[in-house]
Amino acid sequence: MRTVGIVVEYNPLHNGHLYHIQQSRKITEADAVVAVMSGHFLQRGEPALADKWARAEMALRAGCDLVLELPVAYSAQPAQWFAHGAVAILEATGVVDALCFGSESGDLATLDRIAARLATEPDALRRRLAELLKEGRPYPTAYAEAVRELLAAEGDEAGAGFGLDQPNHTLGLHYLLALRRLGSRIVPASIRREKSEYGQTSITDGAIASATALRKLVADAGGALDGLAPYVPPSTLDILRREAAAGRAPLTWEHFARPLFHQLHALSPAALSAFAEVTEGLEHRIRASLRGLPDWRIEALLDALKTKRYTRTKLQRTLLRILLGHGKAELSPERLAAGVTYIRVLGFTDAGQALLRRMKRDAAVPVVHSAAAGSWPYLDLDARAGAVYAAAFPVPDPDAAWRDYTHPPLRL
Structure with missing residues (x-):
């Protein structure tokens, strides 16, 4: 099989x-x-x-x-x-x-060629990545720029211009890197x-929309699911309706606001710093941002925390690790690797x-x-x-x- x-x-x-x-x-x-x-x-x-x-x-x-x-x-x-x-x-x-x-793009050949070059993580890439991070660039942006510069310096103009800042290209590259680093026999496509x-976030087709746009559609409809019908298989809509009727869906970040704000107010900056993703003094910014919030919504907190360096995704991951109680040691690079x-x-x-x-x-x-x-x-x-x-x-x-x-x- x-x-x-x-x-x-x-x-x-x-x-x-x-x-x-x-x-x-x-x-x-x-x-x-x-x-x-x-x-x-x-x-x-x-x-x-x-x-x-x-x-x-x-x-x-x-x-x-x-x-x-x-x-x-x-x-x-x-x-x-x-x-x-x-x-x-x-x-x-x-x-x-x-x-x-x-x-x-669906261009596996170019992605795989880039993965072959990066599989051993060249020293030049690590150094340039560290410099860009020190300048305050978000990690995904810094990584894509460091790879682009490395490939351009080596004369790989096609690789340098490939667009690794696009999220599916980035994820695809890392799938290919993982296959190589694990010595896997699995063939990519x-x-x-x-x-x-x-x-x-916008819907521009009559049958295909991103999951982000569909979640926004549900949120804008106050949790109503009927608007999903053109964009999801009937089985998906039936399951979502069943889960909503049972009081298990749809969930958003705001359903977790009370336990999260309890954690953020109860813990000291030192205690917050022990959680995974809390880096570079972010615990102090979190504590300072709690004062002056217009209300206790996760969205308001994210707006207060967001900077050029700290993207929404980075901040959501940080808040999630605090909510779930995940410490740095549990999620260390050595453990993950x-x-x-x-x-x-x-x-x-x-x-x-x-x-x-x-x-x-x-x-x-x-x-x-x-x-x-x-x-x-x-x-x-x-x-x-x-x-x-x-x-x-x-x-x-x-x-x-x-x-x-x-x-x-x-x-x-």
Whole structure:
């Protein structure tokens, strides 16, 4: 059984994602699709619109065969560690043959050539990156500029002009770097993103819109979901309606305002500095920004904190690590680089079950179906994150705080 892996968030799963699943299967001639999916909290430091089990069901109903969880230790990270964690999981399964990702151009050859040059992280790149960061550039901007300058200096004008400041190109590059650094046998493929850009807030097509634009559509409608109908598969809309009726969706950052503000007011600057992502004295800026806020909304706090150096995404990740209690040591580069020590299953089809049988023999790490299966540090973080997420449900459900221990994988 030939298998393609994809890395997803599905916040929510829309028609563009459906196209990605279908094309990934087609261009790699795969019999099955394995999705590594972020759990309750996502790469830009945001909570998911609906919980990970609902989104895993969206994935299965859209054509994925096996859904595996990307631990929150990796899911709410910059591109380097997000990609490393996801690729490490696909590699550890022992059953994935290809990885297909979307990009702005679909130009795999140029991306792979750049990845080959950067896989050992040249000293010149590290030095220039450090200089740009010292000047106050945000990391993604500084990294893209340092790579551009390196490639231009070496005469690779095509690589230098490739546009690594575009988010899907950046993420694609880091997928390719992770494959090389892990010595993976997985073969990469890429498809061009069509009709909507990553993070685009406006809707310019009758059937395709970015997840960002769809979340804005829901927010502008006061949480009403009917406006999503042209842009998502019917199964996605049915699942979201069910979750909303049960009081579990749609969630936004503002549902977490009270516990987060409690943490920010209760902890000293020294205590705040111990959390992951709190760097360069950011703890003092956070404490100072609490005074004079017009109200206790996360949006107001982000507006007060944002600077040229501290992007919204960086600040959201910082606030998320404080909310979840993630310390620097837990998420150190050394711990993250070590990769995954288990694989968590969220859902599967009949074809996915056949893959799971193969994984029992071929996987490099244990395959687990719940947090009750044993104690792994990053699985424990996921269980704690699940409890925090459940506590924000519009309709209280104490049992939901324990779903990581009690909820079996979904089978379709």
